[in-house]
Amino acid sequence: MSVSLQLAQSLLAILLAPLLMGWVNQCRAWLQGRTAPPITQPYRTLRKLFLKDAVIAHHASPLFRFAPYMIFACMALAAGIVPTIANDLPFSPAADVIALVGIFALARVFLALAAMDIGTAFGSLGARREMLVSFLAEPALLMVFFTASLISQSTELPVIVQTLALQEFAIYPSLAFAAVAFWMISVAENARIPVDNPSTHLELTMIHEAMILEYSARHLALIEWAVALKLFTYSALGIALFLPWGIAAQGDIAALPLALVAMVAKLLIGGAVLAFIETISAKVRLFRAPEFLGTAFLLAVLGMLIHFLLEV
Amino acid sequence: MMATLSLLPPDPVQWAWGIVLFWLVLGFAALLLQGSQHLLTRLVFPLGALGALAIAGVGIAGMLLPASAVILPIGLPDLPFHLRLDALSAFFMVLLGGAAFGITVYASGYFKSMASGPLALLALWYHLFLAGMVTVLLADDAYAFMVAWEVMALSSYFLVTTDHKIPEIRRAGFLYLLIAHVGAVSLLLTFGVLQGGHGDYTFDTMRLAEMTPFWASAAYLLALFGFGAKAGLVPMHVWLPEAHPAAPSPVSALMSGVMLKTAIYGLLRVTFDLLNIQIGWWGTLALALGLITALYGVIFAAVQSDMKRLLAWSSIENIGILLAAFGLTLIFYTDGKGALAALTLTAMLYHALNHAFFKGLLFIGTGSVLHATGVRHMGHLGGLMRFMPWTAWLTLIGALAIAGLPPLNGFVSEWLLLQAFLMTPGLTHPYLNMVIPVAAAIVALAAALAAYVMVKFFGVVFLGQPRDPALHEAHEASWPERLGMLWLAAGCVLLGLFPAQVIAWLAPVVRLLSNQTLVNDGNWLMLAPVSAERASYAPLIFFAVVAVVVLLTYLWVRRVYHGRVRRSDPWDCGYPEQDARMQDSAEGFGQPIRQIFEVFMKVERETPDPFDRKPHYSGASLDKLWFILYEPIARVTNWLSQQAGRLQHGRIQWYLIYSFATLIFLLIFTTR
Numbered sequence: 001m002s003v004s005l006q007l008a009q010s011l012l013a014i015l016l017a018p019l020l021m022g023w024v025n026q027c028r029a030w031l032q033g034r035t036a037p038p039i040t041q042p043y044r045t046l047r048k049l050f051l052k053d054a055v056i057a058h059h060a061s062p063l064f065r066f067a068p069y070m071i072f073a074c075m076a077l078a079a080g081i082v083p084t085i086a087n088d089l090p091f092s093p094a095a096d097v098i099a100l101v102g103i104f105a106l107a108r109v110f111l112a113l114a115a116m117d118i119g120t121a122f123g124s125l126g127a128r129r130e131m132l133v134s135f136l137a138e139p140a141l142l143m144v145f146f147t148a149s150l151i152s153q154s155t156e157l158p159v160i161v162q163t164l165a166l167q168e169f170a171i172y173p174s175l176a177f178a179a180v181a182f183w184m185i186s187v188a189e190n191a192r193i194p195v196d197n198p199s200t201h202l203e204l205t206m207i208h209e210a211m212i213l214e215y216s217a218r219h220l221a222l223i224e225w226a227v228a229l230k231l232f233t234y235s236a237l238g239i240a241l242f243l244p245w246g247i248a249a250q251g252d253i254a255a256l257p258l259a260l261v262a263m264v265a266k267l268l269i270g271g272a273v274l275a276f277i278e279t280i281s282a283k284v285r286l287f288r289a290p291e292f293l294g295t296a297f298l299l300a301v302l303g304m305l306i307h308f309l310l311e312v
Numbered sequence: 313m314m315a316t317l318s319l320l321p322p323d324p325v326q327w328a329w330g331i332v333l334f335w336l337v338l339g340f341a342a343l344l345l346q347g348s349q350h351l352l353t354r355l356v357f358p359l360g361a362l363g364a365l366a367i368a369g370v371g372i373a374g375m376l377l378p379a380s381a382v383i384l385p386i387g388l389p390d391l392p393f394h395l396r397l398d399a400l401s402a403f404f405m406v407l408l409g410g411a412a413f414g415i416t417v418y419a420s421g422y423f424k425s426m427a428s429g430p431l432a433l434l435a436l437w438y439h440l441f442l443a444g445m446v447t448v449l450l451a452d453d454a455y456a457f458m459v460a461w462e463v464m465a466l467s468s469y470f471l472v473t474t475d476h477k478i479p480e481i482r483r484a485g486f487l488y489l490l491i492a493h494v495g496a497v498s499l500l501l502t503f504g505v506l507q508g509g510h511g512d513y514t515f516d517t518m519r520l521a522e523m524t525p526f527w528a529s530a531a532y533l534l535a536l537f538g539f540g541a542k543a544g545l546v547p548m549h550v551w552l553p554e555a556h557p558a559a560p561s562p563v564s565a566l567m568s569g570v571m572l573k574t575a576i577y578g579l580l581r582v583t584f585d586l587l588n589i590q591i592g593w594w595g596t597l598a599l600a601l602g603l604i605t606a607l608y609g610v611i612f613a614a615v616q617s618d619m620k621r622l623l624a625w626s627s628i629e630n631i632g633i634l635l636a637a638f639g640l641t642l643i644f645y646t647d648g649k650g651a652l653a654a655l656t657l658t659a660m661l662y663h664a665l666n667h668a669f670f671k672g673l674l675f676i677g678t679g680s681v682l683h684a685t686g687v688r689h690m691g692h693l694g695g696l697m698r699f700m701p702w703t704a705w706l707t708l709i710g711a712l713a714i715a716g717l718p719p720l721n722g723f724v725s726e727w728l729l730l731q732a733f734l735m736t737p738g739l740t741h742p743y744l745n746m747v748i749p750v751a752a753a754i755v756a757l758a759a760a761l762a763a764y765v766m767v768k769f770f771g772v773v774f775l776g777q778p779r780d781p782a783l784h785e786a787h788e789a790s791w792p793e794r795l796g797m798l799w800l801a802a803g804c805v806l807l808g809l810f811p812a813q814v815i816a817w818l819a820p821v822v823r824l825l826s827n828q829t830l831v832n833d834g835n836w837l838m839l840a841p842v843s844a845e846r847a848s849y850a851p852l853i854f855f856a857v858v859a860v861v862v863l864l865t866y867l868w869v870r871r872v873y874h875g876r877v878r879r880s881d882p883w884d885c886g887y888p889e890q891d892a893r894m895q896d897s898a899e900g901f902g903q904p905i906r907q908i909f910e911v912f913m914k915v916e917r918e919t920p921d922p923f924d925r926k927p928h929y930s931g932a933s934l935d936k937l938w939f940i941l942y943e944p945i946a947r948v949t950n951w952l953s954q955q956a957g958r959l960q961h962g963r964i965q966w967y968l969i970y971s972f973a974t975l976i977f978l979l980i981f982t983t984r
Contacts, residue, residue: 050872053878054877056878056879056880063775070858072862073861073862077854091853091857094838094848094850094854095849095854098731098847099718099727102723103718105763106718109715109763109766112767116767118777119777120895122885123895124776124895124900124901125896128900129904131767134760136760139757146749149734150734155847159846203885214882218873287904304750308745
């Protein structure tokens with residue numbers, strides 16, 4: 001039972017993740033006064049990419065062709081571990097939050113290596129910048145998770161969600177700090193404004209796009225899909241940690257439809273907020289990004305200290 | 313299982329000593345075989361590798377059997393060698409044998425192009441080095457320990473200075489020798505304190521000696537300094553980035569992977585076994601020093617442009633992590649949290665084992681690159697994955713493992729350590745309670761930076777386009793070299809995929825030191841220290857899911873997609889004159905780190921003049937500690953020795969007066 005629920009939830013996440021991307025793009029277009037593309041636009045892009053001929057540089061190594069599959073698999077596993085609708089996931093003991101950070105790191109390292117494989121100036125530039133952003137974002141993300149796991153005495157996501165959502169209501173000031181930090185980290189990790197801009201290819205500023213310049217067709221499609229999955233996973237994580245109400249408890253089949261509705265509503269609101277924040281802020285210079293992430297890191301550590309001062 | 317064990321003689325310590333003798337004989341036999349290069353590489357090194365495998369086997373048996381001891385009538389008349397093999401020594405013997413087997417198999421291919429004369433000498437030092445390290449692990453009295461320690465230090469000194477015609481290498485060797493001996497003096501003093509006035513230097517007496525907290529702390533601090541100098545603890549680390557790159561690659565691999573661990577072994581032996589009491593602040597000190605070392609090492613690794621120097625700095629980082637784990641173990645242990653001490657100790661031992669495998673692998677990987685290209689500077693490499701795929705893919709496993717990525721072995725020990733950091737709420741000391749999870753932030757930062765370093769290392773050396781046309785002639789490593797790398801890479805994968813088994817296997821060592829064992833709450837494929845509710849990690853499931861998704865995606869893409877691939881030039885962004893030199897150089901890739909952490913470095917830049925016809929750029933990020941700590945010490949030492957030099961006139965009557973005055977002084981001193 002729980003295995004089929006797990007598979008259904010993972011498959012749903014994989015299939016519906018581009019929809020969230022479409023929704024964010026749509027909201028952003030509305031806010032910027034443009035005509036919005038349909039919400040299904042990401043699927044059309046994926047279809048187009050899957051139909052094209054792949055163009056690969058002469059001296060690309062097997063690593064270059066293998067990396068998109070690896071990145072996609074990592075993101076699919078990550079999406080499967082985070083509780084979205086149900087909290088009863090047989091996969092999740094395979095990897096706790098620390099391993100989840102490890103999955104993201106594995107995907108990122110493969111992307112950075114693939115970017116360096118062709119040996120163009122842009123590829124290595126993108127890889128260097130990506131690793132710069134991540135070496136600050138990764139410990140900050142771990143600190144956010146640590147705050148949550150100090151509260152729940154566990155690094156298992158289902159147990160954390162169980163503690164935060166399904167037990168008696170309590171206010172944790174530390175989580176407020178962690179939530180702000182988590183938002184800043186997600187922005188950086190998903191290559192959104194103000195750290196990176198997903199919709200431009202401006203040489204001097206791009207990070208993520210610089211890494212995937214050499215990819216085309218099916219490989220690019222897999223990476224774009226993985227990007228959508230990553231955005232979905234981070235959103236689901238944020239919801240699971242900070243707004244978990246409404247999620248179905250273990251074995252509670254009747255609560256599933258309601259949990260689905262709650263999840264969709266939260267994702268719609270979250271996507272709109274993301275688009276709104278992106279619209280009102282500007283991208284920062286690259287060397288301001290460490291300051292941005294340093295702030296996130298400090299906020300996360302502060303959250304942890306507040307947990308010790310106020311909540312123990 | 314038990315039946316096969318009972319076939320062994322009851323005391324593995326004699327087996328271990330037998331293998332040490334075998335290595336000694338092998339080393340001196342190599343001298344006799346000077347004429348035959350063929351025999352040296354085809355016979356001596358493979359036999360040495362078999363010895364390493366046997367040592368690992370003895371270690372595995374030694375972990376299961378009770379401790380065994382033997383007294384050897386060698387050395388001075390009244391000072392026989394006491395040898396003893398307990399679970400702790402046995403574990404480090406497994407580490408040594410496992411890593412040294414791969415490295416020595418590799419060495420039999422690596423040294424093929426070396427002239428037979430120097431090679432015979434090198435084989436002697438190499439096997440003496442191995443024998444010395446095993447004897448350090450076996451020693452059960454201070455005398456045997458110090459003799460073995462010196463054999464290890466001196467043989468490795470001669471190995472470091474194999475290319476002694478190069479002045480930098482002689483300089484690196486001297487620095488190594490100097491710091492090794494400053495450390496050895498400190499160890500001698502440690503044992504002097506530990507014997508507690510009995511005058512008996514066997515470890516058995518030391519175990520029984522009752523120490524006051526003051527003298528125990530003195531012994532601990534001396535040991536921390538002495539072993540820290542060997543391990544490369546900041547600020548005694550300066551020899552490490554000089555000496556490790558100077559040595560031939562298999563030797564660098566042995567020094568980084570194994571020799572540094574003997575210092576960790578010594579620290580564990582003195583603190584948990586020989587000393588009767590442990591004090592809480594010792595742990596705090598070690599934790600702080602370890603964190604500083606880890607961060608310092610990884611920052612400098614990120615700005616290196618010589619690939620072996622980069623790996624040497626990364627070893628400093630890993631020693632820092634080991635020491636931080638050691639400190640945390642002490643904190644838990646002195647606080648009476650035995651189960652948590654067991655968890656942290658397990659993480660530490662696991663990481664030591666992991667580091668031996670992946671650092672050995674990476675060092676011999678650079679050895680193959682060095683052989684194929686003759687270049688150590690990463691700025692002249694690139695694109696080697698096409699020419700040496702075996703080396704590249706095997707090195708990739710090592711790089712991913714050391715970057716702490718699942719499902720390889722580096723992640724497991726990092727995961728265990730982070731779990732231990734999260735367990736601190738519960739300590740009786742409120743400040744430690746609060747500060748230690750923050751210390752976890754530093755470990756996480758060091759781990760994330762290690763990923764940066766490894767992307768740089770692998771990306772610049774193996775990926776991209778060759779930065780030098782000569783690289784097109786690079787040849788793949790020979791078969792013995794590949795086998796050596798394969799062994800170590802397999803170790804990285806297996807240690808990563810089967811943590812539950814490894815932890816069960818580590819239990820005797822952990823019980824010996826902390827009187828507790830780590831209970832795995834998970835099943836055979838799941839790691840769940842403390843409880844499954846609290847944390848769990850199942851690398852096999854992890855690996856299987858990723859593999860299945862990769863496979864399914866691949867098949868699905870193949871099915872729905874026509875599969876055409878067109879080859880073309882890379883996209884040039886409308887600027888066709890791009891060449892391989894426009895890729896990030898090693899300096900370029902490290903530039904953001906240099907900019908962020910410039911306070912720790914002394915940066916020397918040479919930028920070209922705008923009218924320069926042949927522009928040349930060079931940049932070096934030097935260790936600031938060298939200038940603010942070591943140079944003043946060197947100046948003071950020089951000044952003092954000059955002052956002492958005034959006493960020396962070269963006239964016999966003056967020297968007679970000195971002797972007379974000394975005698976008078978001593979007489980007054982003793983009769984009082």
